[in-house]
Amino acid sequence: MAVPGDRIKIVTKEKEIEGILMPNESDSSVFIKRNDGYNMGIDKKKITKISVLKAKTEKKEQKKVIKDKKGLKKIVILHTGGTIASKVDYETGGVIAKFSAGDLIEMFPELIEIANFQTDLVSNMMSEDMVFSDYQKIISSIKKYIGKCDGIIIGHGTDTLAYTAAALSFAIENPSIPILLVGSQRSSDRGSSDAAQNLLCASLFITRSDFKGIAICMHNSSNDDKCAILPPTKTRKMHTSRRDAFKTINDSPIALVDSKSQKIEFIKELTDKATPDNKIIIKDKFETKVGLLKTHPNIDPNLFEFFTKNYKAIIIEGTGLGHAPTNLGNNNLKNYEILKRFIKSGGIVAITSQCLFGRVHPNVYTNLRRLSDIGCIFCEDMLPETAFIKLAWLLGNYDKEKAKELLNKNLREEITERTPYKEDFLEQFK
Amino acid sequence: MAVPGDRIKIVTKEKEIEGILMPNESDSSVFIKRNDGYNMGIDKKKITKISVLKAKTEKKEQKKVIKDKKGLKKIVILHTGGTIASKVDYETGGVIAKFSAGDLIEMFPELIEIANFQTDLVSNMMSEDMVFSDYQKIISSIKKYIGKCDGIIIGHGTDTLAYTAAALSFAIENPSIPILLVGSQRSSDRGSSDAAQNLLCASLFITRSDFKGIAICMHNSSNDDKCAILPPTKTRKMHTSRRDAFKTINDSPIALVDSKSQKIEFIKELTDKATPDNKIIIKDKFETKVGLLKTHPNIDPNLFEFFTKNYKAIIIEGTGLGHAPTNLGNNNLKNYEILKRFIKSGGIVAITSQCLFGRVHPNVYTNLRRLSDIGCIFCEDMLPETAFIKLAWLLGNYDKEKAKELLNKNLREEITERTPYKEDFLEQFK
Numbered sequence: 001m002a003v004p005g006d007r008i009k010i011v012t013k014e015k016e017i018e019g020i021l022m023p024n025e026s027d028s029s030v031f032i033k034r035n036d037g038y039n040m041g042i043d044k045k046k047i048t049k050i051s052v053l054k055a056k057t058e059k060k061e062q063k064k065v066i067k068d069k070k071g072l073k074k075i076v077i078l079h080t081g082g083t084i085a086s087k088v089d090y091e092t093g094g095v096i097a098k099f100s101a102g103d104l105i106e107m108f109p110e111l112i113e114i115a116n117f118q119t120d121l122v123s124n125m126m127s128e129d130m131v132f133s134d135y136q137k138i139i140s141s142i143k144k145y146i147g148k149c150d151g152i153i154i155g156h157g158t159d160t161l162a163y164t165a166a167a168l169s170f171a172i173e174n175p176s177i178p179i180l181l182v183g184s185q186r187s188s189d190r191g192s193s194d195a196a197q198n199l200l201c202a203s204l205f206i207t208r209s210d211f212k213g214i215a216i217c218m219h220n221s222s223n224d225d226k227c228a229i230l231p232p233t234k235t236r237k238m239h240t241s242r243r244d245a246f247k248t249i250n251d252s253p254i255a256l257v258d259s260k261s262q263k264i265e266f267i268k269e270l271t272d273k274a275t276p277d278n279k280i281i282i283k284d285k286f287e288t289k290v291g292l293l294k295t296h297p298n299i300d301p302n303l304f305e306f307f308t309k310n311y312k313a314i315i316i317e318g319t320g321l322g323h324a325p326t327n328l329g330n331n332n333l334k335n336y337e338i339l340k341r342f343i344k345s346g347g348i349v350a351i352t353s354q355c356l357f358g359r360v361h362p363n364v365y366t367n368l369r370r371l372s373d374i375g376c377i378f379c380e381d382m383l384p385e386t387a388f389i390k391l392a393w394l395l396g397n398y399d400k401e402k403a404k405e406l407l408n409k410n411l412r413e414e415i416t417e418r419t420p421y422k423e424d425f426l427e428q429f430k
Numbered sequence: 431m432a433v434p435g436d437r438i439k440i441v442t443k444e445k446e447i448e449g450i451l452m453p454n455e456s457d458s459s460v461f462i463k464r465n466d467g468y469n470m471g472i473d474k475k476k477i478t479k480i481s482v483l484k485a486k487t488e489k490k491e492q493k494k495v496i497k498d499k500k501g502l503k504k505i506v507i508l509h510t511g512g513t514i515a516s517k518v519d520y521e522t523g524g525v526i527a528k529f530s531a532g533d534l535i536e537m538f539p540e541l542i543e544i545a546n547f548q549t550d551l552v553s554n555m556m557s558e559d560m561v562f563s564d565y566q567k568i569i570s571s572i573k574k575y576i577g578k579c580d581g582i583i584i585g586h587g588t589d590t591l592a593y594t595a596a597a598l599s600f601a602i603e604n605p606s607i608p609i610l611l612v613g614s615q616r617s618s619d620r621g622s623s624d625a626a627q628n629l630l631c632a633s634l635f636i637t638r639s640d641f642k643g644i645a646i647c648m649h650n651s652s653n654d655d656k657c658a659i660l661p662p663t664k665t666r667k668m669h670t671s672r673r674d675a676f677k678t679i680n681d682s683p684i685a686l687v688d689s690k691s692q693k694i695e696f697i698k699e700l701t702d703k704a705t706p707d708n709k710i711i712i713k714d715k716f717e718t719k720v721g722l723l724k725t726h727p728n729i730d731p732n733l734f735e736f737f738t739k740n741y742k743a744i745i746i747e748g749t750g751l752g753h754a755p756t757n758l759g760n761n762n763l764k765n766y767e768i769l770k771r772f773i774k775s776g777g778i779v780a781i782t783s784q785c786l787f788g789r790v791h792p793n794v795y796t797n798l799r800r801l802s803d804i805g806c807i808f809c810e811d812m813l814p815e816t817a818f819i820k821l822a823w824l825l826g827n828y829d830k831e832k833a834k835e836l837l838n839k840n841l842r843e844e845i846t847e848r849t850p851y852k853e854d855f856l857e858q859f860k
Contacts, residue, residue, distance in 0.1 A: 022796070028803060031796070041793050126797050128753035129762050130727040159749035163727050240751045240788030291733070294724045294747070296818060297560040297593050303721070306736045317724070319589035321670045323558035332559050358670030363471055366452075366461070367556050373458060388726060 005056030008032065010042055011049040017042065018053065066102050068116040073150035073207045075115045077104065078141050080134070081125040082157025084195050086187035107188060108196045114203040118149070127157025127164070127183075132286035132392065135167045139284045142172065142179060146280065151178040151206030153199065153217075158183035158237055158245065161216065165232035166386045169214040169412045170393040173281040178206045180217045181232070185243045194219050194243040201227030201257040209255070209264050219243040220256055228253040231268075233386045233414035236356065249356050250381040251416055285396030292317065292388045294354060295324050301334040308338055313348035313391050313403075316376070317384040322351040322360030327367050336370070343375040346400065350377045350391060350407055352384040379408050380415045390414060435486030438462065440472055441479040447472065448483065496532050498546040503580035503637045505545045507534065508571050510564070511555040512587025514625050516617035537618060538626045544633040548579070557587025557594070557613075562716035562822065565597045569714045572602065572609060576710065581608040581636030583629065583647075588613035588667055588675065591646065595662035596819040599644040599842045603711040608636045610647045611662070615673045624649050624673040631657030631687040639694050645684055649673040655690055658683040661698075663816045663844035666786065679786050680811040681846055715826030717742065722818045724784060725754050731764040738768055743778035743821050743833075746806070747814040752781040752790030757797050766800070773805040776830065780807045780821060780837055782814040809838050810845040820844060 002008045002021050010017045010032065017040065019032035029041040030050070068074070079085055101117040111117060122141050123134060138154060145152055156164055161183045168179065180202040184195035202217040205227075216235050220228035221244050230246055230253050239245035255266045291311040293303070295318050307314045318324045326336035339349055351371060353360050359381040362372035372378060379387045390411075394403035408415065432438045432451050440447045440462065447470065449462035459471040460480070498504070509515055531547040541547060552571050553564060568584060575582055586594055591613045598609065610632040614625035632647040635657075646665050650658035651674050660676055660683050669675035685696045721741040723733070725748050737744050748754045756766035769779055781801060783790050789811040792802035802808060809817045820841075824833035838845065 029799070031799070041799055125758050126753065126795065128725070128749045128797065129755050129758045131755075131762070132728045134727075159753050160727050167727075237750065237785050238787050240783050240785045240790060242788065245785065245788070286728070288728060288730075291730070292724060292726050294722060295558070296722050296815065297564075297590050298562045298716070298718060298822070300718075300721070300740065302740060303736070306733070310730065310732060319558045320667065323556065323589050325559050325561075328555050328559045332561070353670050355667050355670045355675065357668050358672065358675070360670060365556065367558065369459070369461070369471060385726065392728070 002050055002052050003056060006052045007054040007056075009051050009053055010047055011051075012042065012046040013048065014046075066105050066112070066117070069112075073115045074148075075117055075151050075153055075203055075206055076145040076149045077101070077117060077119045077153045077155060078122050078138065078145075079119060079124070079155045080122045080127070080138060080157070082127050082155065082159075082161075082183055083187050084155045084157075084182060084184040084198070085124070086189075108199055110196065110200050111203055114200070115150070115207050120145070122154075125157070127160040130160050130164060132167075132288060135164060135171065135286060136284050138164070138168065139171050139282060142168075142175075143282065146175070146177060149177065151180070153202050153206070154179065154181045156181050156183050158185055158218075162232075162235050162237055162246070163385055163389055165214060165216050165235065166389040166412075166414070167286070167393065169232040169414075170390055171282060171284045172214065173283070174278040175213055176280055178209070178211045179214050180206065180229070181215070182217050185219075185241060185245055192243070194224075197224055197259045198227055200259050204259070204262055205229055205255065205257050205264060208262070209266075209270075211254070211270060215254055216246060217257070218246040220253070225260055226256045226258050229255040229257065231413055233390075233412050234383065234416075236383060236385065249383055250358070251413070283393070283397040286389075286392045287312065287395035288392070289313070290315070290388060290392040290395065292384065294384075295319060297325070299325050299335070301331045301338060304335045304338045308342035308347060311347075312400075313350070313395060314342075315350050315352060315379075315384055315388045315391060317352050317354045318360070319354060321358075321364055321368060322353055322362070322371070322378055323365070323367055324351070324371060326371065336374075339371075339376070340374045348377070348391065348395075348400070348404055348407070349375070350379050350387055352379050352382060352387045354384070356383065377404065377407050382408070382414050386414050432480055432482050433486060436482045437484040437486075439479075439481050439483055440477055441481075442472065442476040443478065444476075496535050496542070496547070499542075502544070502546045504578075505547055505581050505583055505633055505636055506575040506579045507531070507547060507549045507583045507585060508552050508568065508575075509549060509554070509585045510552045510557070510568060510587070512557050512585065512589075512591075512613055513617050514585045514587075514612060514614040514628070515554070516619075538629055540626065540630050541633055544630070545580070545637050548575075550575070552584075555587070557590040560590050560594060562597075562718060565594060565601065565716060566714050568594070568598065569601050569712060572598070572605075573712065576605070576607060579607065581610070583632050583636070584609065584611045586611050586613050588615055588648075592662075592665050592667055592676065593815055593819055595644060595646050595665065596816045596842075596844070597716070597823065599662040599844075600820055600823040601712060601714045602644065603713070604708040605643055606710055608639070608641045609644050610636065610659070611645070612647050615649075615671060615675055622673070624654075627654055627689045628657055630689050634689070634692055635659055635685065635687050635694060638692070639685070639696075639700075641684070641700060646676060647687070648676040650683070650686055656686045656688050659685040659687065661843055663820075663842050664813065664846075666813060666815065679813055680788070681843070713823070713827040716819075716822040717825035718822070719743070720745070720818060720822040720825065722747065722814065724814075725749060727755070729755050729765070731761045731768060734765045734768045738772035738777060741777075742830075743780070743825060744772075745780050745782060745809075745814060745818045745821060747782050747784045748790070749784060751788075751794055751798060752783055752792070752801070752808055753795070753797055754781070754801060756801065766804075769801075769806070770804045778807070778821065778825075778830070778834055778837070779805070780809050780817055782809050782812060782817045784814070786813065807834065807837050812838070812844050816844050
């Protein structure tokens with residue numbers, strides 16, 4: 001019988017397919033990694049024969065040890081899983097624990113000139129499954145290495161990378177080193193992989209700039225030249241598959257790093273917050289009873305009821321300037337009464353916009369004023385996802401009144417100053 | 431005592447403010463429209479005196495009748511409310527019913543050269559409060575005028591304008607005339623109002639092109655020159671306040687209309703579907719038991735449970751290529767079991783992405799395959815909001831099996847063909 005990692009041939013009535021058998025994750029299909037790097041599922045019912053062409057080669061357990069080079073800075077890479085680690089994943093049938101600094105250098109030999117690397121495994125998961133306790137594991141690992149290296153790279157699945165970036169940026173105040181979240185949209189065994197450039201640029205930015213703080217490092221365009229260093233609370237994954245999927249909303253990237261010339265161009269002025277007086281402060285608790293409610297036409301008052309009954313605080317992802325369906329219409333007024341009662345009894349309701357770009361406002365329209373009148377907190381130009389993470393973090397580490405007070409105050413550049421919008425609000429994406 | 435519409439002076443300890451008293455919508459504040467066109471709320475507790483400077487002038491009930499000009503086409507304007515109607519709103523203290531063709535021409539005199547206008551009131555609401563029965567009211571009004579005019583403009587609040595556009599485009603198959611949804615981001619009593627240009631361009635497009643179908647007409651950039659004619663199922667409000675807030679996602683605008691030169695430039699080829707053989711078909715039912723569930727880290731299985739217990743069908747706004755938190759992590763596997771049970775017992779689960787741009791995929795990753803294995807339907811590059819409206823419409827007008835079959839088939843250009851993405855996916859926003 002074939003085992004994951006074996007090179008196999010699958011025969012069906014229509015065709016024959018060769019590839020590496022992948023770990024079984026489905027009752028109805030067999031999955032193989034084809035020679036072109038793509039994964040393919042084949043219906044078990046259609047398979048007439050599976051033959052092993054070459055048994056999985058058991059890798060020797062010897063660790064590849066890369067000697068540290070003198071004069072180079074030290075970067076710690078914390079693995080959490082995701083596509084950036086997926087080549088190793090497939091090869092060994094899912095055992096990412098073997099992803100040593102040696103493996104890394106073998107995969108991305110350019111790195112050896114930039115810094116000395118050490119790797120550590122935090123978890124091995126696709127990022128859509130992250131829960132708050134995973135953030136705490138990452139923060140513990142960061143704590144372990146801070147003071148012992150010149151910078152940290154966190155390898156992370158791209159799906160919720162921006163949520164984690166926001167979480168780390170609230171949890172870790174005044175970090176004394178650069179901590180960069182790096183993902184990849186295409187796995188490193190594909191020709192179009194962005195893994196190498198993203199890791200290279202992150203390493204360059206850590207070793208050759210004075211930046212201290214949390215940021216994201218991903219492709220700036222679909223060209224293989226520059227990566228953008230992106231602000232952790234103002235960035236969002238805006239495309240399902242492109243390598244330049246990560247975009248800054250209502251703000252600009254921090255810097256661009258050219259992987260070829262190795263030059264760094266700062267777009268935002270560096271504010272070095274980590275002076276000796278500003279010691280690192282870590283607050284790593286997150287309240288789990290926070291909900292995110294995206295509104296839409298014909299929304300059900302029972303859903304509002306569910307949120308107010310099950311959570312201590314609700315982020316509303318409303319429409320336009322921060323409207324919620326709480327006025328006219330069959331049941332909408334009921335939604336208003338539900339929110340009003342919830343806030344009166346101590347609940348927190350925060351308002352953001354599903355437009356993503358632009359700022360919510362508590363009183364341009366009558367209906368907005370009705371929401372602010374009952375105590376809804378308008379979150380300026382904060383992203384709904386950032387507001388969700390921030391509120392969970394605030395309630396985890398402060399009492400309720402303080403959390404309410406801080407929610408729409410700018411703590412980590414999650415709220416920009418009220419300046420006129422740029423002539424073209426999506427200009428940054430050119 | 432002052433009544434709404436009166437010109438008043440409000441005196442507080444700190445200042446005096448003059449303006450028009452607005453209809454009362456708050457127990458704690460008084461709202462006036464200042465001379466600069468902005469609305470202002472003043473805390474009742476701080477007010478020491480209110481004096482009436484000039485009583486509201488009762489408008490005579492005589493209808494301004496504009497004679498139809500020979501040779502001009504006829505456009506019917508259906509009012510549903512929103513900012514585009516807000517000048518009239520403020521003036522009369524909320525009575526939009528008086529918004530006749532005469533009032534309209536008085537406000538926007540450029541229109542008189544373009545077409546003959548007739549107006550009709552469907553509703554008077556801000557669009558965040560729309561429910562499915564409001565769509566049915568709009569569709570009834572369209573039915574009433576189709577065949578009796580050369581085009582219809584629907585004045586609509588911008589907040590949920592794109593949802594309504596999708597609803598109309600599914601409900602009305604093969605419309606024989608152009609039906610354009612027009613909103614404005616700034617009310618017509620403000621210098622920066624976009625109302626006039628949007629109405630003008632919509633009227634030009636109706637009278638000077640062969641387009642038949644549903645579309646949106648809004649500012650193309652923040653310049654007062656061109657409007658974009660936008661596809662009803664691929665467009666989204668992407669900014670809270672800018673006049674060019676409406677952007678096409680995963681597609682391109684249909685055409686640009688220059689308000690100055692009055693020229694029309696088509697970007698997409700016109701496919702005239704309304705041949706004599708293709709009679710208009712109206713299906714105006716919408717199933718209310720459809721939910722929209724946006725996922726995020728640390729999401730609560732009770733929320734999944736709520737959706738499966740209360741709705742017949744769920745649109746999941748997942749992460750990346752269509753992931754949902756249904757795998758590892760504390761409670762995520764529970765979410766998987768909940769969805770599996772729901773689908774087994776006849777529920778529908780559809781997958782879209784909170785990235786908005788790009789396409790979901792049922793099998794690039796193992797975790798995606800796990801979702802497709804239990805019967806989740808991957809909705810290609812359909813917007814989550816469009817998928818929500820489409821599924822409600824499908825279940826309102828077809829049996830369940832047919833609805834499932836049609837959900838990820840292209841009916842109204844809500845799904846684009848699988849072509850390589852453009853070099854810069856946000857290029858269209860330049």
